[in-house]
Amino acid sequence: MILSSFDDLLNVDTKIDQINLERDALAVQLNSTRDEMEKVWKQKSDNGSDQSQLEIIASDISENAISLSDVVGLREKYGDLQVLLRLQDLFEDQERAENNLEKLQNLDAEINELCELELSKLSIDKLKQLHLELQSTKFGVGNSQFARDIYSKFEEKLVGRKAQELMEQFNASLLECKWDTPIFVPLSNQSITLLRNQSVTLYQLSQLYIIGDNPSVLWNFKSITNNFTVRFTYHFHDVSFKIETYFRFLKEYLAENMHKCTSIFHDEDNGLSKQLVHEQFINYVLQPIRDRINTILFQNDQASLITLISQIISTDKELLHSLHYHGEGLISLVPPSIWDRWLNYEVQVAMTQLTKIVSSPLNLARSASEFVKLINKMYEYLEPFYSLEGGEILQRYKLLTCSQIFMRLFSSYLNFVLQVDTKTDKLPEEQLYHTLIKLQNINVVNRKISELSLEYIFVHLTDVVNQREDKNYYSILQNVQESYQQIVENGNQGTVVHRIQKLLKESLKNYFKSGNWCLQNGPLDSNSPSSELVNSIKLMNRIMVKLDSSIIPLEVVLEIKSQLLNVIVNYFIESILKLNKFNKEGLEQLKVDFCALKNSLNLPEPVNNSQVAVLTEILKILYMKYDDSAEIFIDTSYISQRDYRKLRSYYDINFLKDSEIQDALYRVAYGNVI
Numbered sequence: 001m002i003l004s005s006f007d008d009l010l011n012v013d014t015k016i017d018q019i020n021l022e023r024d025a026l027a028v029q030l031n032s033t034r035d036e037m038e039k040v041w042k043q044k045s046d047n048g049s050d051q052s053q054l055e056i057i058a059s060d061i062s063e064n065a066i067s068l069s070d071v072v073g074l075r076e077k078y079g080d081l082q083v084l085l086r087l088q089d090l091f092e093d094q095e096r097a098e099n100n101l102e103k104l105q106n107l108d109a110e111i112n113e114l115c116e117l118e119l120s121k122l123s124i125d126k127l128k129q130l131h132l133e134l135q136s137t138k139f140g141v142g143n144s145q146f147a148r149d150i151y152s153k154f155e156e157k158l159v160g161r162k163a164q165e166l167m168e169q170f171n172a173s174l175l176e177c178k179w180d181t182p183i184f185v186p187l188s189n190q191s192i193t194l195l196r197n198q199s200v201t202l203y204q205l206s207q208l209y210i211i212g213d214n215p216s217v218l219w220n221f222k223s224i225t226n227n228f229t230v231r232f233t234y235h236f237h238d239v240s241f242k243i244e245t246y247f248r249f250l251k252e253y254l255a256e257n258m259h260k261c262t263s264i265f266h267d268e269d270n271g272l273s274k275q276l277v278h279e280q281f282i283n284y285v286l287q288p289i290r291d292r293i294n295t296i297l298f299q300n301d302q303a304s305l306i307t308l309i310s311q312i313i314s315t316d317k318e319l320l321h322s323l324h325y326h327g328e329g330l331i332s333l334v335p336p337s338i339w340d341r342w343l344n345y346e347v348q349v350a351m352t353q354l355t356k357i358v359s360s361p362l363n364l365a366r367s368a369s370e371f372v373k374l375i376n377k378m379y380e381y382l383e384p385f386y387s388l389e390g391g392e393i394l395q396r397y398k399l400l401t402c403s404q405i406f407m408r409l410f411s412s413y414l415n416f417v418l419q420v421d422t423k424t425d426k427l428p429e430e431q432l433y434h435t436l437i438k439l440q441n442i443n444v445v446n447r448k449i450s451e452l453s454l455e456y457i458f459v460h461l462t463d464v465v466n467q468r469e470d471k472n473y474y475s476i477l478q479n480v481q482e483s484y485q486q487i488v489e490n491g492n493q494g495t496v497v498h499r500i501q502k503l504l505k506e507s508l509k510n511y512f513k514s515g516n517w518c519l520q521n522g523p524l525d526s527n528s529p530s531s532e533l534v535n536s537i538k539l540m541n542r543i544m545v546k547l548d549s550s551i552i553p554l555e556v557v558l559e560i561k562s563q564l565l566n567v568i569v570n571y572f573i574e575s576i577l578k579l580n581k582f583n584k585e586g587l588e589q590l591k592v593d594f595c596a597l598k599n600s601l602n603l604p605e606p607v608n609n610s611q612v613a614v615l616t617e618i619l620k621i622l623y624m625k626y627d628d629s630a631e632i633f634i635d636t637s638y639i640s641q642r643d644y645r646k647l648r649s650y651y652d653i654n655f656l657k658d659s660e661i662q663d664a665l666y667r668v669a670y671g672n673v674i
Contacts, residue, residue, distance in 0.1 A: 061087075068095060097140030104137050108150050115157050119165045124201060127159055131208040138210070151210035163205045163219045170198045170223040179264065180227050180257045192264055199224065200270045207271075218280055220272075224265060225284040228253055232288045243296065243304060247311045250289055254282065254323065282319065283327045293333050302345065309334065309342045317384040331388055339397050347404050350378055354409055358416040364434070368441035371413050372448050378405060379452065386457035395464065402461055402476055410449060410480045417441050418487070428506075429539075432499040433546055439492040440550040446484035453477050493556055497563045500543055504567065507536040511593075512575050517586030518674060529596035530589060540600035548602060561601045562609065568597055569611040577618065578663075581672050584626055587619065613655040620651050621664035625673040639665045 057078060065071050065084070068091035075084050110130070114122060134154055137147070173195060178184050187195070202220035209215045231253075236246060261281045266274045296308050316329040334342075357363065357370045382401055388394060417438050426434065452458055453475035462476040475481065511532040523529075529537060547557055572594050582590070594615065598607070624630035632638060633647050644661050647653060653661065667673060 068092065093140060100137040100140055103133070104147060104150055107133055107137070108153075111150065111154055111158065115153075119162055122158065122162055124162075124204065127162065127205070127208055130154065130158070131210070134210050148211065155209060155211065159205055159208045163202060166198065166202055166205070167219050167223045170195075170202060170220070171226045173198065174223060174227055175230070178227075180253070180260065182256070184260075196265055196267055199265050200267050200272065203270065203272055218284070220265075221280040221284040224261065224281060225287070228285050229288050236292070243307045243311055246289060246292055247315050250285070250315065251318065254285065258282070258323065278323075279325060279327050282323060282325045286330065290330065290333060293330060297333065297335075297338055302341075305338065305341060306345055309338070313385045313388065317387050320389065321387065326389075329388070331390060331394065336393060339393070343397060343400055343404065346382075346401070347408070350374070350405050350409055351412070353377075354412055358413065358420075361420045364417070364420055364441070365437050367413075367416070368444040371409075371441075371445060375406070375409065375448055375452070378409070379455070383457075398457065399461055399464070399476075402458070406452070407477065407480050410445065410477070411483070413445060414442065414480075414483060414487070428499065428503055429543075432496070432503060432543065435492060435495050435499055436546055436550055436552075439488065439496060439556075440552055442484055442487050442492065443552050443556075446481065446488055449477050449481045449484060453481070488553065488556060493560060496547075497560055497567075500560075500564055501567050503539060503543070504536060504564075505571075507539050508533075508571060508575075511536065512571075515580055517576075517580045517590065518583040519585040519589060522585035522588040523592045527592075527596070529593045533593050533597065537596055537600045540597065544600060544602045558603070561603050565598060565601060565603065565607070565609055566611045568594070568601075569609075569615050573615060573618065577622075578667075581674060582622065583674050584623075587622060587673070591619065610655055614660070617651075617653050617656045618660065618664050620653065621656075621661065622668060622673050624651075624665075625668050634665055634668045636666075636669050639669060 061074055061078075061081075061083065065074055065087050068088065071084055071088045071091060075081075075088070078084065107130070114126070114130075131154070134151060174180075177187060177191070177195070179187075179195070199220040202223060203218060206215040206218045206220070232246075232249065235249065258278070258281065262274050262277045265281075266272050266277045268274075293308065293312065296304060299305065312330045312334065316331045319325040319329055353374050354371070357367050357374065363370075382405075385401070386398060420438075453462075458476055462473055465471065465476055466473055511530065514530065514532050544561075547560065550557075572590065576590065580586075598612070624634055633650075639662055642658055642662060644653070644658055647661065656664075
């Protein structure tokens with residue numbers, strides 16, 4: 001058992017009883033070490049050992065291990081049994097703690113004598129020596145109230161009082177020389193050395209702490225920043241000043257004096273490195289700001305609170321990135337309850353801005369660009385917050401801003417685009433353009449989501465979520481982005497094709513009805529489509545201009561055009577070729593018409609489309625009517641046997657099915673091509 005406090009030492013009899021109880025408990029544990037003792041015994045006896053001998057050993061240890069010397073004797077008798085080693089450690093710890101107690105009692109008397117001295121007669125060297133002696137007494141008594149009282153007496157009544165005396169002198173020197181003002185006249189080397197030595201002495205006093213892992217206060221920096229504290233208190237004793245004024249005053253002060261402070265007060269030989277001076281000067285300059293923040297944080301004025309949080313965020317960002325300060329910033333002062341109020345306000349502001357954008361269906365065309373501006377504005381506003389370093393609380397609210405602001409904005413805008421009224425009184429072509437605008441808007445915002453996902457903070461938050469939930473999301477915005485991508489790739493794309501198909505079919509009615517493909521004259525040239533087709537070509541040209549100018553992924557545009565080309569091919573096969581008779585001039589005109597309508601799609605060349613190949617191969621077969629060498633193929637006996645391998649090879653037919661070849665051949669054989 002290890003003695004844990006001074007109070008334990010005061011009750012030696014009780015402690016002995018406790019040690020005896022500990023020994024008894026340890027004796028019971030001998031059962032678990034029976035193998036080890038058996039081995040030791042065998043080494044000491046040629047005849048081995050039995051159960052009774054082991055019990056004798058256990059009894060001997062239990063009854064006679066009363067002091068450190070007893071345990072040492074038992075080790076000589078039985079060897080290094082684990083239970084004996086442990087008992088020896090316990091007794092040695094007890095002895096060391098008792099020695100520390102005696103030393104503490106002597107030091108307490110010395111401290112009391114020093115407390116009676118005048119401060120001027122209390123030397124720094126004496127305090128350093130006493131500090132070393134007190135440090136050496138901490139083992140075994142660290143949790144003792146008696147020990148803490150002695151340590152506190154040393155820190156407060158000796159070190160603290162001495163530091164206070166020296167601080168008052170240092171404060172006076174700093175105020176007098178006006179080192180941190182624009183009217184500061186460079187001091188002589190002797191004066192700078194004097195200031196630096198005063199700072200070093202106070203810094204060394206700060207290191208004479210016993211309780212805790214770090215000094216509670218660095219007195220030299222408290223003095224160095226006293227000028228700022230005095231000036232801040234003087235200027236801002238009236239709380240009517242705007243909050244921004246406090247922070248502007250802070251930033252200007254740091255900008256003017258940061259490097260000056262480092263230059264004057266750094267002393268590498270005494271532990272005051274430039275980095276330490278830099279960090280602690282900022283830290284102690286922040287203290288009056290912290291006090292003012294704590295006063296404002298819990299006021300009921302919402303506007304003041306939001307302004308304060310905004311200033312805290314921007315100031316901490318500047319401290320971190322511009323001044324390279326990595327100490328405790330201002331953000332740590334904000335409790336979760338205040339973060340909740342701030343978050344609710346920012347969510348409300350963001351959603352109010354969104355409502356303005358989506359309030360009218362008439363704003364659909366402009367809404368995507370306005371929405372992206374809103375996202376950019378929100379990200380720019382929150383970026384200083386995201387750039388701050390902090391613990392779990394800050395991490396939590398970074399995640400909450402992502403989910404409650406950005407993800408909510410993206411989801412709400414998508415709902416608006418999908419549900420916005422297209423108005424049934426619009427003309428079909430206007431409805432199509434309305435659908436194109438929707439598709440464009442969704443794509444524009446989808447691209448913004450992709451850009452945002454690559455920003456460092458969203459990459460970082462994605463990693464945080466993946467680690468916490470054991471997931472493998474590629475982005476924290478993944479769910480909402482997939483909703484957008486699904487619409488771009490599958491949803492509105494099909495709607496666009498359907499609307500264009502309806503418009504095209506309606507415009508082709510007269511063309512389908514013309515019915516006369518046995519022409520006296522063929523097309524004048526390859527640019528002369530049938531007059532009945534002109535309006536359809538103009539329609540498709542208009543639509544393609546709109547489609548090509550839309551901000552829609554190229555692969556989506558090409559897929560839409562490819563599907564439309566399939567529709568056009570189907571119209572020419574099913575509604576024209578299969579329902580009419582043709583002569584050679586008519587077939588030539590049909591080819592010109594098809595190319596004109598196909599070209600209106602403005603597809604990149606070459607166009608590789610299997611349906612176009614089908615139409616081309618059907619025309620090849622129909623043109624056999626005018627090829628004397630093809631008579632064998634258009635004979636009905638050949639057609640009926642359905643073995644078209646020779647024909648396929650001769651005319652390079654690769655895409656048509658046998659049934660399609662047969663149908664085309666019968667049209668030639670039965671006079672549908674004349």
